[in-house]
Amino acid sequence: MILILGLAALIFFSFPKNEDSTTNLIGTEHPSTKQLDSTRRGALVDQIVFTQQGDIGQVVSLIESGSHHIFSQGITSTTVFQRLRDSKSADYDFSYGSSVELTLNPAGPHFANGELNPFHVPALREALNQLINRRYIAEEIYGGLAVPRFLPLSTAFPDYAHLADVARALELRYQHDPNAAKKIINREMLALGARLEQGRWRYHDRPVRLRLLIRTEDARKHIGEYIGTLLENLGFEISYLYRTAAEASRIWLAGDPGTGAWHMYTGGWIASRIERDLADNFSYYYTPKGRADPLWQAYRPSAEFDEIADRLQRRDYRTWPERRALMSRALELAMEDSVRVWLVDQINAWPRAHNARLAVDLAGGVSASALWPYTLRFDDQIGGTMVIGSPGLLTEPWNPIAGSNWIFDLKIIRALQDPPLLADPFTGLYWPQQIQSADVKVQYGVPLIISHDWLTIHRAETINVPGNAWIDWNSDDKRFITVAEKHPEGLEARGRIRIRYKDDYWQRRWHDGSTLSLADLLLPWILSFERADPNSPLYDIAHVPNFESFQRHFRGWRIVSKQPLIIDIYSDQIHPDAEVTVADKSPSVLPWHSLALGILAEQNERLTFSSHKADRLQVDWLSLVSGPSLPILQQLLESAGREGFIPFASLLKHYLSSGEAEERYQALTDWYAERGHFWVGNGPFYLHSVHPLEGSIVLRRNEDFPDPADKWLRFVQPEIPELVMDGPILVKAGQTATFELQITFQGKPYPLDAIDEVMFLLFDGDGKLSFKGKAEPFENGIWRVILAARQINRLGSGANSLELAVKSNRVALPSFASHGFATLPADESIPEGIEP
Numbered sequence: 029m030i031l032i033l034g035l036a037a038l039i040f041f042s043f044p045k046n047e048d049s050t051t052n053l054i055g056t057e058h059p060s061t062k063q064l065d066s067t068r069r070g071a072l073v074d075q076i077v078f079t080q081q082g083d084i085g086q087v088v089s090l091i092e093s094g095s096h097h098i099f100s101q102g103i104t105s106t107t108v109f110q111r112l113r114d115s116k117s118a119d120y121d122f123s124y125g126s127s128v129e130l131t132l133n134p135a136g137p138h139f140a141n142g143e144l145n146p147f148h149v150p151a152l153r154e155a156l157n158q159l160i161n162r163r164y165i166a167e168e169i170y171g172g173l174a175v176p177r178f179l180p181l182s183t184a185f186p187d188y189a190h191l192a193d194v195a196r197a198l199e200l201r202y203q204h205d206p207n208a209a210k211k212i213i214n215r216e217m218l219a220l221g222a223r224l225e226q227g228r229w230r231y232h233d234r235p236v237r238l239r240l241l242i243r244t245e246d247a248r249k250h251i252g253e254y255i256g257t258l259l260e261n262l263g264f265e266i267s268y269l270y271r272t273a274a275e276a277s278r279i280w281l282a283g284d285p286g287t288g289a290w291h292m293y294t295g296g297w298i299a300s301r302i303e304r305d306l307a308d309n310f311s312y313y314y315t316p317k318g319r320a321d322p323l324w325q326a327y328r329p330s331a332e333f334d335e336i337a338d339r340l341q342r343r344d345y346r347t348w349p350e351r352r353a354l355m356s357r358a359l360e361l362a363m364e365d366s367v368r369v370w371l372v373d374q375i376n377a378w379p380r381a382h383n384a385r386l387a388v389d390l391a392g393g394v395s396a397s398a399l400w401p402y403t404l405r406f407d408d409q410i411g412g413t414m415v416i417g418s419p420g421l422l423t424e425p426w427n428p429i430a431g432s433n434w435i436f437d438l439k440i441i442r443a444l445q446d447p448p449l450l451a452d453p454f455t456g457l458y459w460p461q462q463i464q465s466a467d468v469k470v471q472y473g474v475p476l477i478i479s480h481d482w483l484t485i486h487r488a489e490t491i492n493v494p495g496n497a498w499i500d501w502n503s504d505d506k507r508f509i510t511v512a513e514k515h516p517e518g519l520e521a522r523g524r525i526r527i528r529y530k531d532d533y534w535q536r537r538w539h540d541g542s543t544l545s546l547a548d549l550l551l552p553w554i555l556s557f558e559r560a561d562p563n564s565p566l567y568d569i570a571h572v573p574n575f576e577s578f579q580r581h582f583r584g585w586r587i588v589s590k591q592p593l594i595i596d597i598y599s600d601q602i603h604p605d606a607e608v609t610v611a612d613k614s615p616s617v618l619p620w621h622s623l624a625l626g627i628l629a630e631q632n633e634r635l636t637f638s639s640h641k642a643d644r645l646q647v648d649w650l651s652l653v654s655g656p657s658l659p660i661l662q663q664l665l666e667s668a669g670r671e672g673f674i675p676f677a678s679l680l681k682h683y684l685s686s687g688e689a690e691e692r693y694q695a696l697t698d699w700y701a702e703r704g705h706f707w708v709g710n711g712p713f714y715l716h717s718v719h720p721l722e723g724s725i726v727l728r729r730n731e732d733f734p735d736p737a738d739k740w741l742r743f744v745q746p747e748i749p750e751l752v753m754d755g756p757i758l759v760k761a762g763q764t765a766t767f768e769l770q771i772t773f774q775g776k777p778y779p780l781d782a783i784d785e786v787m788f789l790l791f792d793g794d795g796k797l798s799f800k801g802k803a804e805p806f807e808n809g810i811w812r813v814i815l816a817a818r819q820i821n822r823l824g825s826g827a828n829s830l831e832l833a834v835k836s837n838r839v840a841l842p843s844f845a846s847h848g849f850a851t852l853p854a855d856e857s858i859p860e861g862i863e864p
Contacts, residue, residue: 068736099380122377123393272420344581426441446711468525476605625665673689799815
């Protein structure tokens with residue numbers, strides 16, 4: 029009998045919980061905050077102080093001393109986790125959405141200084157997959173707090189379970205084989221003109237030196253040193269460049285890859301939510317459409333890979349089998365391309381004080397939880413100050429157009445905003461926050477499922493886009509172009525998403541006291557088009573690939589009603605989940621008056637929204653919160669206030685109330701005078717003060733936030749299935765075999781209607797997939813796999829493996845179990861004492 033709990037099993041067996049602690053592996057029954065006032069609005073704490081704390085080894089002692097309550101970095105160190113587990117003052121939650129990979133610089137084949145870059149060659153990058161022993165990294169470096177990862181699909185998300193047979197076949201193809209890797213690397217280096225002399229690679233009579241950029245704050249330091257040693261043993265010279273997050277980002281992310289400052293970087297990613305649909309991972313991680321940063325603009329995927337990645341990003345498929353075929357081929361091409369080599373998926377333990385609570389995302393943990401600012405609280409009091417430690421603060425400049433993408437920055441920014449929808453921390457589906465309802469109309473045959481009752485779906489043969497819908501932008505005339513103008517012959521779309529906002533939406537306020545207006549909705553739309561127009565002073569070439577990808581599926585939008593606000597978005601990009609489609613198409617709302625300052629700064633080439641354009645113009649990357657941007661923005665605010673500047677006034681003036689511009693600029697002037705920054709949001713917290721030198725940021729409760737404080741407290745505990753698998757260990761040819769899977773949660777049977785699917789994969793002794801199918805429910809909490817005699821005969825004699833993937837509709841995290849058994853010839857007897 030084998031007990032498996034998916035990824036979590038690794039922790040369960042290695043680190044049993046101390047009896048004095050109340051936290052278990054699956055979740056914690058978080059008690060309600062005591063004496064919750066039903067009239068309280070907004071946040072449950074009064075103030076949050078973020079402090080920079082990069083030393084993971086100090087986490088437990090800082091919690092025990094009472095100086096800190098929560099840390100926004102997950103623990104992957106087994107030593108620190110053991111201390112956290114045994115502490116009487118500290119507790120923790122688990123997440124499964126972090127990953128580590130080796131980012132490769134593909135520029136070349138020569139850098140600007142003339143040096144050879146071997147990683148310009150896809151085949152050489154691909155060979156690293158076999159050179160690196162991922163199991164060693166997972167078990168030895170992470171001590172079991174990680175699992176091997178080969179593909180651009182998280183092993184913790186549903187798509188990995190959907191494509192389990194394809195994934196396992198690729199994992200076997202690229203399994204650790206250093207001899208095979210060495211042959212490929214030698215072949216490609218010789219083809220580049222390099223020579224192997226006395227065991228060292230030389231090019232133009234100089235050693236081939238690889239610069240390995242290594243993050244120092246976590247286990248990636250050891251990963252980098254391990255990979256460096258592997259490459260040294262193959263004849264390369266290695267320069268080990270140890271850097272913190274902020275130091276490294278200026279090299280690999282913001283710097284020009286063609287300068288040759290680095291060859292490899294120990295990258296890490298954390299999902300901001302559970303990603304139910306990973307179809308756009310290929311476009312994001314492997315093509316220039318993914319990001320505006322210089323490294324992404326150096327990516328050169330094959331024509332086939334680029335086309336498939338683009339189709340998947342646009343969801344350009346008609347059936348589920350077509351999607352599966354595209355995803356399967358994209359996985360193969362991603363491995364051949366390998367501008368990044370995936371290493372492990374981490375299991376993170378997120379430290380907190382025993383009396384501190386918040387909704388923790390199963391994928392992104394504390395840092396990426398959409399609900400953390402709405403649920404952060406103490407068990408024993410209302411209000412108070414919560415101190416949160418973060419390994420990085422203000423890692424990159426903050427601006428809402430093309431600012432910092434670092435998780436530690438985005439975590440704080442998330443508390444300052446109030447988006448239309450919020451992601452469920454356990455399923456990755458969305459719940460309405462600022463909207464009242466939505467309706468999704470799609471053409472017949474478009475793959476789409478619905479899980480919640482706050483939205484509806486309808487089917488139609490054709491969906492015609494109205495002629496008055498806006499589809500493009502005229503930069504010269506500063507106006508939107510209608511569908512009737514651009515497509516006089518008419519235009520169809522695969523889907524129409526109608527979003528109805530709450531009746532009181534226009535009564536909501538920005539933190540500086542300004543009331544929301546339609547201009548806050550329109551300006552972000554305008555900027556998206558304007559920044560892609562070469563004739564505009566706001567043009568940013570790094571924005572173009574992403575915009576072009578958007579244009580390929582965008583079919584128009586229109587304002588149906590202003591009160592209540594109802595918007596229609598027409599698109600050919602329809603995600604498999606209706607809730608995700610609505611969230612993805614919901615437009616951003618940003619304070620137009622603070623964006624106006626950024627527009628003025630970029631038009632005058634004093635600051636730019638993106639790092640790429642800042643490098644090109646040799647000016648500062650715009651920050652609304654700190655640094656040299658602030659005095660420039662202050663000057664621009666003064667002039668904008670005097671002149672009553674309205675960006676794209678010929679259009680936006682029709683959507684502003686009388687005197688709105690003057691009121692907005694005065695509110696922002698007062699805000700800056702009091703706060704010392706220009707970040708204006710509308711979330712449950714506002715940015716009270718920023719202290720870059722001291723390494724701290726202070727948020728305070730927005731007392732005008734209209735929502736009840738307990739609105740999101742229903743998210744307490746994820747119901748992750750616990751699996752127990754039983755079956756024979758010896759099976760004779762010609763016999764049938766029955767395997768039984770018990771699925772429970774906290775000792776109780778997992779309801780049959782809560783299980784979407786139990787898939788099984790049967791592998792023979794050579795690791796080849798022999799058969800796949802679905803387990804059948806037997807009774808509540810019990811599922812069975814019955815292998816027929818012909819399936820057993822197909823295996824031949826020897827060791828085999830039966831693997832099962834369980835998908836629940838209560839949590840998106842798939843659970844996995846496996847059972848090993850041997851097959852014997854029909855005429856061979858089963859040894860005495862072994863139960864068949």
